Amino acid sequence: MEESNEPCLGVDKPAPPPPPPPPPPPLPPAPLSQKPPTRKVAAVPNQPTIQAAPPSDGPNPPPFQPTYYFFYGTLTKPHILQGVLGLDSAPTPLHPAQIHHHELTAWGNYRMLIDSSNPEAVVDGYAYHVQFAEEAHKLGYYEPNAYVLTDCTIHFTDPSQGSSSSPPVVEGKTFKYAGDAAALREGRFDRVLWERQMGRPWPLRRQQGGTPE
Numbered sequence: 001m002e003e004s005n006e007p008c009l010g011v012d013k014p015a016p017p018p019p020p021p022p023p024p025p026p027l028p029p030a031p032l033s034q035k036p037p038t039r040k041v042a043a044v045p046n047q048p049t050i051q052a053a054p055p056s057d058g059p060n061p062p063p064f065q066p067t068y069y070f071f072y073g074t075l076t077k078p079h080i081l082q083g084v085l086g087l088d089s090a091p092t093p094l095h096p097a098q099i100h101h102h103e104l105t106a107w108g109n110y111r112m113l114i115d116s117s118n119p120e121a122v123v124d125g126y127a128y129h130v131q132f133a134e135e136a137h138k139l140g141y142y143e144p145n146a147y148v149l150t151d152c153t154i155h156f157t158d159p160s161q162g163s164s165s166s167p168p169v170v171e172g173k174t175f176k177y178a179g180d181a182a183a184l185r186e187g188r189f190d191r192v193l194w195e196r197q198m199g200r201p202w203p204l205r206r207q208q209g210g211t212p213e
Contacts, residue, residue, distance in 0.1 A: 064132070064133035064136065066129060066131045066132075067129075067130050067136075067173055068127045068130070068154050068170050068172035068173070069127065069128050069129075069130050069139065069172060069173050069174065070099055070125055070126075070127055070152055070174040071094075071125050071126050071127075071128060071174075072104065072111065072113060072124070072125035072126075072174075073110065073111050075128075075139075075142075076094070076125055076126045078090040078091060078092075078094060081094075081128065084139065084142045085135050085138055085139075091128060094126040094128055095156055095158045096124070096125075096127075096156070096157045096158045097124075097125060097126060097127035097154050097155060097157055097158070098123065098124055098154075098155045098157055099122070099123050099125070099152050099154060099155065099174065100121065100122055100153070100155065101116055101118075101119065101121055102114065102115060102121060102123045102152075102176075103115075103116040103118070103123065104123055105177075105181075105184055105185055107146065107184060112147075112176075112177040112184060113174065113175065113176045113177060114177050114181035114184065114185065115176075115181060124157075127154050127156060127172065130173075143175050145178065145196060145197055146177065146178055146179065146193060146196075146197070147175040147176065147177065147178055148175070148176055148177075148178040149173055149174075149175055150174060150176045151172075151173060152171075152172055152173065152174045152176075153169060153170075153171055153172075154169065154170050154171070154172040154174075155169050156168050156169070156170075178192075178193060178196055179192045179196065180192040180193065
């Protein structure tokens with residue numbers, strides 16, 4: 001007997017399967033890290049507030065006083081001194097003068113003023129009256145850092161500055177060698193001047209027997 005392919009009347013169809021459950025809700029975001037609350041500390045009573053002091057430029061420099069400068073090198077030439085000071089005409093007057101207990105020695109093409117152990121040592125030059133701070137600054141800028149401005153006693157040899165038997169003596173300024181005078185006199189390396197010009201101390205390994213670069 002053959003089976004019939006026609007559906008049987010009166011028989012219910014099977015129910016479809018239920019839908020899948022909905023996806024779970026998303027997890028809540030992780031809590032952000034928070035800094036612990038800052039505890040406010042009450043100010044200590046009866047304590048004044050301390051504030052930083054304003055920056056200070058240090059004590060005010062003393063006012064400039066007109067001073068005689070003793071020149072012994074290129075500044076003894078009026079046209080050079082005129083150019084250094086920016087004057088409209090040649091500086092006048094330049095007074096013939098001397099300083100004692102000093103001597104001149106060569107530093108390349110320049111002559112350098114150093115102390116002398118000879119009590120009779122004399123250096124001839126000229127004295128110029130610097131009357132303004134601007135002139136003093138220009139003179140200091142003209143001279144390289146191989147020189148240092150120092151005090152000196154100036155002996156005028158110009159009779160117009162006094163009697164011929166007793167020319168005046170004034171305290172003034174001059175530019176002297178800033179390094180080791182003994183090293184300059186002996187023609188050897190001057191570590192003092194090297195440190196001054198380089199702005200740093202001589203390397204330790206050099207101090208232990210090396211030679212200068």
